[in-house]
Amino acid sequence: MELKEKLISSFMAFEEQIDVHSELHDVRTSAIKNFENKGFPTKKEEAWKYTSLNAILKNDYSVFPKHENAIEFAEVKKYFLHEIDTHKVIFVDGKFSSFLSATTHDGVDVCLMSSALNKPKYKMIIDEYFNKIASKDETLTTLNTAFANEGAYINIPKSKVVEKPIEIIYFSTGVENALMVQPRNLVIVGENAHVQIIERHQSLNENPVLTNSVTEIFAQKRAIVDYYKIQNDLQSANLIDNTYISQKQESNVSVHTFSFGGNITRNNLNFYHFGERIDSTLKGITIIGDKQHVDHYTLVNHATPNCESHQNYKTILGDSSTGVFNGKIFVEKEAQKTDAFQQNNNILLSDKATINAKPQLEIFADDVKCSHGCTIGQLDENAMFYMQQRGIPKKEAKALLMYAFSNEVIESIKIPELKQRITKIIAMKLGVNLGFDL
């Protein structure tokens, strides 16, 4: 049975497990109908022109994991940034792991989507936020909505500053031969509140995984949200990440995406503005090789005056890897004095590597500052010669240059431990030991 059919037929079974009379039933039902009509996206669609899901849809995925699979902390310790003292929401094969997690309701809610969706005390919040900014039309998002049940639920009340970053990690054990998971996260950050969140998807063995994740983030007035996505998964893992961000007046939201691993990765990142003087930041570093494929599809929808957006994506492609950058800036007629900036720099290390870069600016206001720059090149030969002249061998010189190339984005990581972690991953990825921590 094809995956689409399998999903549609499992929907009934899925709904039976949960309360069919809840209001969510209607949301889910119309979502699955949308998916049923549209199916998985194909390359015929403009938005998916450069990324084909065909090959990965052929696996016989388990849509619901059959067992609860436990993992030892020691096995996965290295994937945590902080071992103690922080809030963590951890999932194993799509199911919440209370053993690995550290949730809280003390002052802030860092807990489970399933409880938020099912417990009456969250009903008002769910009614107000759940599926309110996520697309009701984009087929993969609606597929996720239809099955939305588990994920992280984070609600930071007014004026609360969360000291340490919250970690959300989805592990897959590979106990199932092939597994499809559909995490659903909801993040609500109150007025003047501040939170940092790190999200990661990690498989623990080579069995194929397909993750179709949806995250909705609501930043209230003057809220500050720094969201980091670490994508350094095994090459058997495929990830479709759909993130929707709703920003109110004077809020500041940044999303950093670090794509180093995985087979096919697609990042759909959407920012929507509802208020003035909003600041949005979208940054990414992609370093891949082999036949890896990473597609960044961004949208910043400037709908209100006096807002800023900053995009900066750096990509280094080796071997036969493929990168896609499709960055859309939409400035509505009312959004005067918009300041939108987009930069996308790409380095191709091999003749077989491909980059498809497509900046799109649609501007309907007449008093705006919008700029974009896109470069595609090889490593600077003069710089290589300079470093080799100082005695640094080719491989190390290359690594230093690639590091220098991504530096602008690395520098903007606000969590020192994470910055260190990312530079370490980069050094590992480049296969060098430079005698100092990059």
Add this chain to the structure above:
Amino acid sequence: MLEINNLHASVEDKGILKGINLKVNAGEVHAIMGPNGAGKSTLASIIAGNENYEVSEGEILLEGEDISELAPEERAHKGVFLSFQYPVEIPGVSVTNFMKTAINESRKANGKEEMPANEMLKLIREKSELLEIDRKFLSRSLNEGFSGGEKKRNEIFQMAMLEPKLAILDETDSGLDIDALRIVANGVNKLKSQDNAVVVITHYQRLLDYIVPDFVHVLMDGKIVKSGTKELAYELEEKGYDWIKAEMV
């Protein structure tokens, strides 16, 4: 130290060096002067191993060993240093870290242990004082946002750190004000010994007041057309290059 015999080189089939002969002994300072486009920087680049140039004929010997087939880093490990006319910016890598990497790669290639951290710090302190470089400067990204003069001073700082056998200074004086020129020249002079050699490439006599050459060569149209002592540099400053051209005819 350095012996170049009948060196011919080209870039994209365009002949740039057309039979260079040059012999530099340990303890000597040689200056190479000449008009724009004569091939001075090309010569410097080729000695250092720049792979953009095709060496079609001739040999480059360093202490009797032909280095013309070696990679740039291998030449560096044998003691060749080139101070660049246009040093490259490397964001995110501090001057200190860059030097640590360079020194330890060189030591590794020469079968030595990495330099202990305290020794490295001492060396950095000593050499930065020699070039009158502020400590804060050393933690900045290599050459990023440096002024022209800072870049050149940083080149000579690196030379001081690496202690090369053969140092080639490619237009190190360009972009330097008189104070910076004095500091840079002073640095070079202090590093000079009976065991190493310096080749200075310059347009102007000015630098040679500070770094006094034992020999001056005039490079024109890919060949060394005249050699002499430091007086030749004064003559060139005064009369330009046309009289040499006339002499050649």
